[in-house]
Amino acid sequence: MAKKVKEYRIHDQPVEDISVLEPEATYSYADYLKWSFEERVELIKGKLFKMSPAPGRGHQAINGNIHGVMWNFLRKKSCKLFAAPFDVRFPQKIDSTNRETFTVVQPDICVICDPEKLDDAGCKGAPDLIVEILSPSTSKKDLNDKFYLYEEFKVKEYWVVYPGDKVLEIFYLEQGKYSRSKKYLPGDLVISEVLSGLSLNVNDIFEGT
Template sequence: MAQQLQERAELQRSGSTLPRMTYEEFLDWADEDTWAEWVDGEVIILSPASLLHQALDTFLLSVLTSFVSFRDLGIVLGPPFQMKTGPDLPGREPDVIFVAREHLDRLRDVYLDGPADLVVEIVSPDSRTRDSQDKLHEYEEGGVPEYWVLDPFRREAKFYQLGEDGSYYFVAPDENGVYESAVLKGLRL
């Protein structure tokens, strides 16, 4: 195990690419300190988060955890925790995931085997396309009922809800700028 950790660190420092691997191999390879995603057999090492990104993530995790815990709705998790929405879809590491009580059976030791009920991605300069396009399509295909894309650099928030036809629909905040979650009833931002 120590040798595996040393090899991983050397690969990351050198900028070398990791060998292609299955999702199961990725889960065996990664540890709880690994900030990476698995996409089509490739490991994508995630960049360190900025202070602004971390502050927003910490705030959201705190607010959502309090809301969910008070109402005993399920569990809220943050990185590094994987979510694999389907067998042919990537393993992602969202900034925030909410898993409803009735879906807690999807939780495994190191990943969520199926879609979360709500996923939040906080955009970083290098993740804008990945968060607003790639993951939007993946989470839609994987059946994530609600997806928020928060861009603190542009001061934008986009909210998507899965329709009965399995497609995401953009939901704008109301005339006062308030968004009401469809998944977390009563949560208004």
């Protein structure tokens, strides 16, 4: 028997109040574009995920430290660097319409080397590298839902930052799976295969936190 999809009311006008959305419904990117409420959200497989409120000082410091090093490294290179809020859509097919696209996320940091994936709305397709900085409210999503999402769509490197432990873990895609990972501790030099030649010490990631 085919799985019954929960019906929901399609809003033709902009939605200004998140409370009118149905948590169990399946939404598309076309729906997402109509939402004008203040809360930041992501869609994963059509399911609504609220993002954490404004990141704290430590999160901001880590984000700025990584972004600064990557920005300097990528200057005059073809790969482009972006930070949230920046929409990354994961369509099942390259020609999927907005109504046929059910996943849009806002990674803390992402690197995109294929200019064909960039458009005015953000990125359509998998970035080459994604960084997520864990927080108590997002750790489950980042370590489970997003882990398998990024693996499915073949993000080459997935960086997960653990602020409390001052640890960076990188998952490297091999034969379509994150079958290899490495944890980098304070004092370690980070090895990126996407950003070959990048010089980054873990101590620099957590400076100012």
